[in-house]
Amino acid sequence: xxxEPMLINIGPQHPATHGVLRLICELDGETVLKVTxxxxxxxxxxEKLGEYRTWNQIVPLTDRMDYLAPLMYNCVYVMxxxxxxxxxxxxxxxVARVLCMEMERxxxxxxxxxxxxIDVGAFTPFLYAFQERERIYTLHENxxxxxxxxxxxxxxxxxxxxxxxxTDSLRDFVKTFPKTLNEIDSLxxxxxxxxxxxxxxxxxxxxxxxxxxxxxxxxxxxxxxYDLRKDNPYYDYETYDFxxxxxxxxxxxxxxxxxxxxxxxxxxxLEQALDRLPGGxxxxxxxxxxxxxxxxxxxxxxxxxxxxxxxxxxxxVPAGDCYFAVEGTKGELGMYVVSDGGEKPVRWRIRPxxxxxxxxxxxxxxxxxxxxxxxxxxxxxxxxxxxDR
Amino acid sequence: xxxxxxxxxxxxxxxPEASGRxxxxxxxxxxxxxxxxxxxxxxxxxxxxxxRHEVQAGDQHVVFLxxxxxxxxxxxxxxxxxxxxxxxxxxxxxxYGGGRPLQIVYQLWSVPHKRALRIKCExxxxxxxxxxxxxxxNAANWLEREVYDLxxxxxxxxxxxxxxxxxQNYAEGHPLRKDFPLRGRxxxxxxxxxxxxxxxxxxxxxxxxxxGGAPGxxxxxxxxxxxxxxxxxx
Amino acid sequence: MGMSxxxxxxxxxxxxxxxxxxxxxxxxxxxxxxxxxxxxxKVDFVVNWARRNSLWPMPxxxxxCAIEMMASAASxxxxxxxxxERMSFSPRQADVLICAGRVPYKLAPVLRRxxxxxxxxxxxxxxxxxxxxxxxxxxxxxxxxxDTIVPVDVYVPGCPPRPEGLIYGLMMIQEKIxxxxxxxxxxxxxxxxxxxxxxxxxxxxVEALAGPFGNSTQQDQLSSAAQTTRPERSEDLxx
Numbered sequence: 001x002x003x004e005p006m007l008i009n010i011g012p013q014h015p016a017t018h019g020v021l022r023l024i025c026e027l028d029g030e031t032v033l034k035v036t037x038x039x040x041x042x043x044x045x046x047e048k049l050g051e052y053r054t055w056n057q058i059v060p061l062t063d064r065m066d067y068l069a070p071l072m073y074n075c076v077y078v079m080x081x082x083x084x085x086x087x088x089x090x091x092x093x094x095v096a097r098v099l100c101m102e103m104e105r106x107x108x109x110x111x112x113x114x115x116x117x118i119d120v121g122a123f124t125p126f127l128y129a130f131q132e133r134e135r136i137y138t139l140h141e142n143x144x145x146x147x148x149x150x151x152x153x154x155x156x157x158x159x160x161x162x163x164x165x166x167t168d169s170l171r172d173f174v175k176t177f178p179k180t181l182n183e184i185d186s187l188x189x190x191x192x193x194x195x196x197x198x199x200x201x202x203x204x205x206x207x208x209x210x211x212x213x214x215x216x217x218x219x220x221x222x223x224x225x226y227d228l229r230k231d232n233p234y235y236d237y238e239t240y241d242f243x244x245x246x247x248x249x250x251x252x253x254x255x256x257x258x259x260x261x262x263x264x265x266x267x268x269x270l271e272q273a274l275d276r277l278p279g280g281x282x283x284x285x286x287x288x289x290x291x292x293x294x295x296x297x298x299x300x301x302x303x304x305x306x307x308x309x310x311x312x313x314x315x316x317v318p319a320g321d322c323y324f325a326v327e328g329t330k331g332e333l334g335m336y337v338v339s340d341g342g343e344k345p346v347r348w349r350i351r352p353x354x355x356x357x358x359x360x361x362x363x364x365x366x367x368x369x370x371x372x373x374x375x376x377x378x379x380x381x382x383x384x385x386x387x388d389r
Numbered sequence: 390x391x392x393x394x395x396x397x398x399x400x401x402x403x404x405p406e407a408s409g410r411x412x413x414x415x416x417x418x419x420x421x422x423x424x425x426x427x428x429x430x431x432x433x434x435x436x437x438x439x440x441r442h443e444v445q446a447g448d449q450h451v452v453f454l455x456x457x458x459x460x461x462x463x464x465x466x467x468x469x470x471x472x473x474x475x476x477x478x479x480x481x482x483x484x485y486g487g488g489r490p491l492q493i494v495y496q497l498w499s500v501p502h503k504r505a506l507r508i509k510c511e512x513x514x515x516x517x518x519x520x521x522x523x524x525x526x527n528a529a530n531w532l533e534r535e536v537y538d539l540x541x542x543x544x545x546x547x548x549x550x551x552x553x554x555x556x557q558n559y560a561e562g563h564p565l566r567k568d569f570p571l572r573g574r575x576x577x578x579x580x581x582x583x584x585x586x587x588x589x590x591x592x593x594x595x596x597x598x599x600x601g602g603a604p605g606x607x608x609x610x611x612x613x614x615x616x617x618x619x620x621x622x623x
Numbered sequence: 624m625g626m627s628x629x630x631x632x633x634x635x636x637x638x639x640x641x642x643x644x645x646x647x648x649x650x651x652x653x654x655x656x657x658x659x660x661x662x663x664x665k666v667d668f669v670v671n672w673a674r675r676n677s678l679w680p681m682p683x684x685x686x687x688c689a690i691e692m693m694a695s696a697a698s699x700x701x702x703x704x705x706x707x708e709r710m711s712f713s714p715r716q717a718d719v720l721i722c723a724g725r726v727p728y729k730l731a732p733v734l735r736r737x738x739x740x741x742x743x744x745x746x747x748x749x750x751x752x753x754x755x756x757x758x759x760x761x762x763x764x765x766x767x768x769x770d771t772i773v774p775v776d777v778y779v780p781g782c783p784p785r786p787e788g789l790i791y792g793l794m795m796i797q798e799k800i801x802x803x804x805x806x807x808x809x810x811x812x813x814x815x816x817x818x819x820x821x822x823x824x825x826x827x828x829v830e831a832l833a834g835p836f837g838n839s840t841q842q843d844q845l846s847s848a849a850q851t852t853r854p855e856r857s858e859d860l861x862x
Binding site: 007036045084211213226232321323338340346358360388389 | 449475476477484528531535554564569593594597
Binding site: 012013014015019020040041042043044045048049060061063064067068111126127130131133134137147148149384385388 | 683685686687689690691693694697698699710712724725727729730733737759760762763764765782783785
């Protein structure tokens with residue numbers, strides 16, 4: 001009997017789609033002939049909202065897109081605005097933001113690790129990973145007051161300096177985290193079942209990966225050496241001593257290995273950044289963005305007016321546009337801000353790495369089984385908040 | 390923040406307004422094209438297509454192209470060994486409002502040469518149509534669909550140009566345009582009603598609906614209404 | 624008390640139930656007929672105890688709140704000690720729908736369908752500011768509170784609420800279940816069968832739920848005064 005292809009719908013409500021993603025699969029038995037992702041189930045119109053908010057009011061919006069690495073988004077948005085303004089932040093702020101960004105890389109990769117393991121049926125790494133994430137949640141909370149929606153940066157600096165003892169807790173985390181990472185490593189990396197589920201699954205070559213717009217660990221797993229921290233460095237990344245793991249085969253296993261190794265390299269960067277964290281102010285004392293001190297406000301009229309204008313109107317950014325990208329947790333995270341000299345952006349565009357990464361799933365999953373489709377989806381490390389914005 | 394004589398909340402009804410400081414589309418600083426090898430090469434080779442060049446944010450070079458020749462120039466930028474912009478980072482659009490032309494923005498990166506370049510094409514609001522570059526970079530597929538969905542720009546020769554973020558039955562227009570109000574054009578009641586009455590046949594392409602020879606996916610409507618269920622005694 | 628679903632049977636109030644019982648001439652007796660008795664209260668106690676200590680949540684997680692929900696289920700906060708060991712991803716086997724995260728209009732029919740597929744008795748928690756009222760997102764694409772689509776029992780505010788907050792919300796559901804009564808069960812849980820299964824909300828109900836904050840531009844202190852008449856919007860007549 002000739003078998004006919006079948007159309008099934010995975011999602012949008014599904015435990016393994018990592019968010020509200022709908023995958024329309026044409027199957028021949030268990031083999032995927034074609035898969036089409038359908039997105040938009042989390043479209044929250046951030047970009048439109050941004051046009052109604054002043055430059056600093058957009059920072060809380062940035063947490064809610066990639067909710068797995070909120071500080072990363074906070075940082076890249078203000079970095080883009082600062083570049084457009086030509087504003088240079090203090091040395092302490094630069095190192096502080098590097099600390100935040102690398103901490104978020106570990107934070108996001110831990111969630112990826114936990115949920116990918118759970119997708120292949122391994123429940124224990126999920127619990128271990130979440131236990132470690134709780135320590136980073138505590139660090140977030142001690143610094144910003146919120147576990148997830150941190151909103152820690154402002155144009156020109158950060159919302160506040162680190163509280164006493166925060167860097168010691170972070171150092172503590174950096175020292176003790178490798179132990180858990182090694183435990184999870186021993187559970188998965190040489191595990192026969194995990195190898196069977198990930199080796200040679202979802203292979204993509206380097207040139208195809210670039211053409212399809214892959215960035216981040218997905219691209220590096222296919223053998224392409226493109227990491228914004230090395231190729232277009234910012235915040236003195238060229239002075240930090242770290243390696244960028246590059247894969248060979250471009251399959252799910254390589255994507256797994258690249259992310260595991262990236263966590264270890266982030267630990268190296270964190271240690272170096274903690275060692276070199278300078279003293280001094282965390283916010284730059286630039287009249288375009290900084291509020292004058294209360295003493296000055298009470299003593300002279302100009303400071304009072306300056307304070308008043310900055311509070312009521314917000315900062316104003318000169319006309320122009322700027323695209324600024326960092327090596328985000330999922331790939332090249334870019335922010336394109338367009339200003340016409342006012343207090344609100346004309347256009348705020350987020351270049352979401354997961355959006356472009358997800359579009360490749362059709363090519364990756366052809367010919368594989370349905371269960372491999374789930375594994376491929378997990379290995380891409382997508383977050384729907386960022387895809388749908 | 391406050392409008393001329395209206396309340397501060399007028400913008401919410403009418404769509405975001407520019408701050409009104411510049412009446413022209415903001416231009417960047419005049420920069421030295423020689424600082425960027427691709428810009429000089431472009432100006433030399435595609436003299437008629439390159440309309441102008443700008444430098445934004447200190448060191449970001451932007452080249453404005455004639456929209457009709459975007460595919461030719463971008464193909465050369467991708468293939469020429471000195472340029473090799475093999476990674477299409479982003480395709481987006483900027484609507485400045487007030488009747489000004491819409492800009493389509495291409496952000497390019499060359500992996501071998503480690504260079505970035507921004508290309509812009511300006512389209513008049515009554516002619517929002519441009520050639521698609523999906524044939525050059527597959528990354529453009531979804532990125533152009535999003536620009537179509539949110540701005541209403543038609544990309545000619547795009548393999549699958551339909552809405553991507555908004556529902557397929559969305560009838561209020563293209564949300565990121567400046568004349569589109571923040572809360573949408575319909576009332577909340579109407580939006581809820583339309584959302585709950587989405588026909589999921591719209592979610593599938595015609596090819597998908599034909600898969601397996603299955604002409605329809607929904608179970609057929611019951612021959613009697615559910616009010617009558619249980620009342621018929623045959 | 625009681626939840627109406629737009630056009631359909633209104634649930635009976637306790638007074639009406641009592642009146643029925645009296646009209647039928649049966650006031651007491653062991654089984655009551657709508658009027659709680661000694662035997663039914665004992666049965667209620669056991670049934671409610673069983674139900675509230677073995678709730679199976681249906682995690683309808685969309686955004687950041689979903690991550691906090693996952694954190695609640697993980698070892699540090701552990702929902703399993705409340706009986707919610709098994710997160711049921713199939714609505715047919717779930718008791719509580721935890722809607723965690725923002726719900727855009729594109730997702731609204733999905734949420735409605737999941738709710739309709741759940742078997743009675745079922746409860747709903749709206750977790751987070753976005754699910755309760757739209758949150759930060761008063762925009763063209765966001766449902767301004769899932770109570771415009773599904774009936775909500777407990778609202779957990781926060782952006783996102785801490786895991787302790789979600790746990791408190793679940794405990795409130797448990798408290799609500801403690802006070803349920805089988806004799807009133809049918810009236811409390813009445814859903815008009817013609818509305819179930821087909822994701823439609825009645826026009827008047829949607830209209831009532833959508834105002835006065837509907838599309839009002841007066842989102843300032845003066846807007847607390849409810850608009851009594853809604854002016855007809857010509858844009859609603861667009862195809």
